[in-house]
Amino acid sequence: MLKDIHPKLPMRDNGVTRWFYLNQLGFNVFGNADFDSYLMMEKDQIQIHFFEFRVLDPKESYRQVNIRTDNIEAFYNSLLEKGTPIHPNEPLETKAWEQKEFSILDPDHNLLTFGQAI
Structure with missing residues (x-):
């Protein structure tokens, strides 16, 4: 019955986000x-x-979203070409749970993890 989900995350500044x-x-x-x-x-x-959540303290963030893709290498490389900062502790790598993943932090420290089953 469930068919879609749209996470709702806080932002301090609409223009920046x-x-x-x-x-x-x-x-x-x-x-x-x-x-x-x-x-x-x-x-x-x-x-x-x-x-909008203007008083958000990004250093106190525990918000995470997992996003699945069917071409992680191409997406990862496109982000690198744009200079998008990859989370220093979460570069593209194969995980023990048979996913190839990497993560980024948005301006409000919402953690976005992109992954593909291998």
């Missing part, structure tokens, strides 16, 4: 982009929604 997801990750704005306190971004078959 929008720029990062557009320019560093290759997402597009979804829906109405005229809300300062809410933002919807999409890429391929996924959406991530953001709500």
